[in-house]
Amino acid sequence: MHENNQKIGFIGTGVMGKSMAANLQKAGYPLNIYTRTKVKAKELLELGAKWKDSVAELAKSSDVIITIVGYPKDVKEIYFGNEGILENSKAGTVVIDMTTSKPSLAKEIYEKANSKGIDAMDAPVSGGDIGAKNGSLSIMVGGEKHTFEAILPIFNVLGENIVYQGEAGAGQHTKLANQITIASNMIGVCEAIMYAKKAGLNPETVLKSITAGAAGSFSLSKLAPRMIKNDYAPGFYVKHFIKDMKIALESAQELGLTTPGLALSLELYGELAEKGENDSGTQALIKLFEE
Known part of the structure; x- marks a missing residue:
């Protein structure tokens, strides 16, 4: 994977997600955006991000998908089901959930993704709005080591203290x-x-x-x-x-x-x-x- 060539799909443009997505744009990554409230993505769209009308549409047109939403129920909603990320991503896609969620849910996503040839990582962050804006977040990563190494350039845009913690769920x-x-x-x-x-x-x-x-x-x-x-x-x-x-x-x-x-x-x-x-x-x- 060559840095900046991957199309990144980003779901969740809240207090932290908006700044994280903006940093990826500044680093030259093409960005697809979906969020429940389109107005929250206004600044990113003005900077050139492409709006997608659904999770499924975003999944189909992205090489790497980053999610940072509110609650475990939101994570389940966007990852599972006929219109979810896992049913609509192509094999070889990397999905990264950066929401703080349940370790058991991270494992469930990993197992379902793995069965479809999709690489899944749990990578919650710490550092708040300041860390998100400055690209200085601490990122705690669970999943396959080879996947972590392949997408490290993306993590390097978002954070400074990036540590691989082990198998799926270890990041959570x-x-x-x-x-x-x-x-x-x-x-x-x-x-x-x-x-x-x-x-x-x-x-x-x-x-x-x-x-x-x-x-x-x-x-x-x-x-x-x-x-x-x-x-x-x-x-x-x-x-x-x-x-x-x-x-x-x-x-x-x-x-x-x-x-x-x-x-x-x-x-x-x-x-x-x-x-x-x-x-x-x-x-x-x-x-x-x-x-």
Whole structure:
């Protein structure tokens, strides 16, 4: 496969997907686009992407198909069935699901794809809206090693920390480990900011000290400043983080693992969602602590 010659079909132009697709266009890849709401793809279409009226039409005319949608049910909807990706892609197509989804679903897609001569990979990402815009995402990949090596140039456009994790489902398991880490960390970040305020400190000055030390994390360096500025615009939606945590909790239970930090974070984010913050960024968690 020669870089930039492959036609990429892209499904899902949300907060992250739109920037990821734009980066592929800038790198010279011809792009086919389908999304449930055409207006979300307006900028990409103006830059030369070709609109496809259905998942099936996109699948038939693409060499590589990248999906990044909301929930596992959305993944099932676009991959399976007579109008889905797997029934309409030609043999030799590479399909890459970058949605955070269930490891078991990634395996199911892989097995069905394999039976049709299609190469399937699960490659969820971390890095939020900033990482998507900058092409600096962490990409966690499951599937066949030879397929990973063949499409690495595409991953290199989208991210910087790209790691092959193993067989189908391994990328999703890795992303769930990532979300489990963030879940407890977000509580700590909120508590730290509130502690700094209660102690009469300038939280921005406090961040200068603690982001560079052992407490350093993406949440602390990128999301804590947004919390301080009352900026709750979504780099990653509360509703999608809740979805991820539910999948992680379910997977942990299947593995016989207890995750109290994850359980607490899910409970708090559930409370936040009930207050109408589903479409806010995950940094809106600070609102519970300010109350």
